[in-house]
Amino acid sequence: EKRTITLIEKNGYHDSVYINAANIFQGIRTEKPKDRILVWYGDDSLSPTLTFKDEYSQRVSYELAFSALKYQDLLEEILLDSCVYPSQSIPNELTSLLVVMLYDLQDRKFQAREVFDEEEPVAEVRKVECYLYRYTTKLAAALARCRIKHGALSIECILPEPIRMQEQRASALPLWVWINTFKISLQDVFRDLKKKGFTRVESVSDFDRYTYCMDQHCHDVLVFPSSLKEELLNLDLFADYKLLLQ
Secondary structure (H helix, E strand, O other), rough: OOOOOOOHHHHHHOHHHHHHHHHHHHHHOOOHHHHHHHOOOOOOOEEEEEEEEHHHHHHHHHHHHHHHHHHHHHHHHHHHHOOOOOOOOOOOOHHHHHHHHHHHHOOOOOOOOOOOOOOOOOHHHHHHHHHHHHHHHHHHHHHHHHHHHHHOOOOOHHHHHHHHHHHHHHHOEEEEEOOOOOOOOOOHHHHHHHHHOOOOOOHHOOOOOOEEEEOOOOOOEEEOOOHHHHHHHHOOOHHHHOOOOO
């Protein structure tokens, strides 16, 4: 059976990821002047406790929180335009969770997430999820209106120009990967990658499709083309944490 560490990303996350992402977002969200506040968040005077199941859960929790931060204005606009917010059933204390889960829902094209039997359900997550599902059509329509208003083919086009430029630069950067020498040797990594069709080259300037090179300063770090991220994460080397994406 082929193992992968990206399956959950394509179908939603575990409940604990949404809770952690919401708590992170609560602390980093953009606070607007009081005369411009239309979406109210709960009290953030107390630092929430973050509990991560593993390194992967920690990474995706932060990624989800920062994605919601990047599109905070758009997500709030969708909630208001669709009349999904405000709601008597969703208190201000759950607004961050509502925003985070709305980002993930639209990122999945408003498709239901896959729920795993082994995960322990979190009542707040299931409550917000059911609420969003109830208004999926209104939310999708509000998103479409936002895109039309901004003349954007996708939500990425709605971002301010400086942020879009940062995104483009970041997506073009090579991928740095640590070799977990507690689990595998360098030679075994080279041999496994060769079996998977990868070719080792001298430097980044020699990159082609399935190529990689050694970092010039760290003997246990490999560098790959940015276009290979999804395929790399599907390798057993990553699923077994023998290679770790920096």
